[in-house]
Amino acid sequence: QSVPVVIIGAGPAGLTLGNILRAASVDCVVLETESREFIEQRPRAGFIEEWAVRALQERGLAERLVQRAQAQGECEFRVDGERHRFRYAELTGDRHFVYPQPLLVTDLVREYADVRGGDIRFGVRDVALHGLDGDRPSVLYTDPETGERRRVDCEFVAGCDGARGVTRTSVPQEHGSLARYDYGVGWLALLAEAPPSSDCVVFGIHPNGFAAHMARSPEVTRYYLEVRPGEDPENWPDARVWSELRTRLSVAGAPALTEGRLIEKRVLDMHSYVVEPMTYGRLFLAGDAAHLVAPIAAKGMNLALHDALLLADAFVAHCTAGDDSGLNAYSGASLRRVWEYQEFSQWLAELLHGPSSGDAYRAGSAGARLRRILGSPAAATTFANSYIGKGVAR
Numbered sequence: 001q002s003v004p005v006v007i008i009g010a011g012p013a014g015l016t017l018g019n020i021l022r023a024a025s026v027d028c029v030v031l032e033t034e035s036r037e038f039i040e041q042r043p044r045a046g047f048i049e050e051w052a053v054r055a056l057q058e059r060g061l062a063e064r065l066v067q068r069a070q071a072q073g074e075c076e077f078r079v080d081g082e083r084h085r086f087r088y089a090e091l092t093g094d095r096h097f098v099y100p101q102p103l104l105v106t107d108l109v110r111e112y113a114d115v116r117g118g119d120i121r122f123g124v125r126d127v128a129l130h131g132l133d134g135d136r137p138s139v140l141y142t143d144p145e146t147g148e149r150r151r152v153d154c155e156f157v158a159g160c161d162g163a164r165g166v167t168r169t170s171v172p173q174e175h176g177s178l179a180r181y182d183y184g185v186g187w188l189a190l191l192a193e194a195p196p197s198s199d200c201v202v203f204g205i206h207p208n209g210f211a212a213h214m215a216r217s218p219e220v221t222r223y224y225l226e227v228r229p230g231e232d233p234e235n236w237p238d239a240r241v242w243s244e245l246r247t248r249l250s251v252a253g254a255p256a257l258t259e260g261r262l263i264e265k266r267v268l269d270m271h272s273y274v275v276e277p278m279t280y281g282r283l284f285l286a287g288d289a290a291h292l293v294a295p296i297a298a299k300g301m302n303l304a305l306h307d308a309l310l311l312a313d314a315f316v317a318h319c320t321a322g323d324d325s326g327l328n329a330y331s332g333a334s335l336r337r338v339w340e341y342q343e344f345s346q347w348l349a350e351l352l353h354g355p356s357s358g359d360a361y362r363a364g365s366a367g368a369r370l371r372r373i374l375g376s377p378a379a380a381t382t383f384a385n386s387y388i389g390k391g392v393a394r
């Protein structure tokens, strides 16, 4: 079999790319190691920036999202027993759309496979890439039903297989660089079967450690608690989790947290990385396969969508008009937004983690950061633009 593009991975990046290629009649095959049921339920992100929603909408990929998502344009900092509302939509005109990643993935799979008739193969094993530095690469995988090795020849491979995929590791080490940053903290990521306790994202800044509240749906809320990196989630029985969330998030005048069954509890060691360049021969990396951004500012899925949009247009221009300018510019154009978001996440992380670092200098600096965005209109606008992903320098 031969197609112009093989896409490895059916996350937000791979499925958005596949959908746009289908709409432009560029043939592609999507290979995914997990089952359809699994990817339609895997919980993760939930906040999509308005520019990304509008871009999906323009491609006919956001109908259900726009109907069902709640839009939020404010967040709240809770510190020293006080609440500080930050109204970023008033400053930027843009909001976040609260839409759980599994719902977005479900919509994108349905549109790709059931509506646009796209070819997607679930449960594949042992994906291997060959000939990336030539002009006719191929992808091999094991068919889950027959156990046979299958091969697809192509012009391009899109590496959309996330942080633990194979495509990044197919790039020879000497070809580029991997920049890595370790935040030195863990986050206990929690999903509670409980309605949100606030109408916006809440950042709790506390000497015990940072905590956050983020809506996912009317029935489910995501919470985070800063913990030691590598900490065992078993050390956090439900009663301790709720007690600590109350300590770190409660302030006078705020409604009490609505508690519920905890359906996810895992520790994320907060780190980020960036692969540069994001291409190697005929391989184009996109999303978490190319860059991980710790979920401090809810940026990862937005970057994955940005890559997919850029890469799709570049493949379409090549395949339909012989125009390679988009492919040549892809890595540089993507990395500008990636580095903006990395730097912003690091800046915000220090504001959130400084006060619990045990270091008086970091705590003092973090306080100054917060006072600046709450007190200076110019600083507030800069922060708001970064928070909602607007105005990325070209």
Ligand code: FAD
Pocket: 008, 009, 010, 011, 012, 013, 014, 031, 032, 033, 034, 039, 044, 045, 046, 047, 048, 101, 127, 160, 161, 162, 163, 164, 165, 166, 167, 189, 268, 286, 287, 288, 289, 295, 297, 298, 299, 300, 301, 302, 303, 304
């Ligand atoms: P993925 O979603 O990881 O998709 C990759 C796909 O490739 C998967 O389906 C995987 O099964 C498949 N795969 C892996 N290996 C192979 C292989 N060898 N062959 C074939 N297929 C393979 N981002 C935000 O923007 N906002 C948020 O609010 C937010 N919150 C988050 C909260 C948590 C707890 C976490 C962990 C992440 C969060 N993120 C958030 C980040 C976001 O989830 C990721 O950035 C996003 O999933 C990246 O999409 P992707 O398509 O690049 O990769």
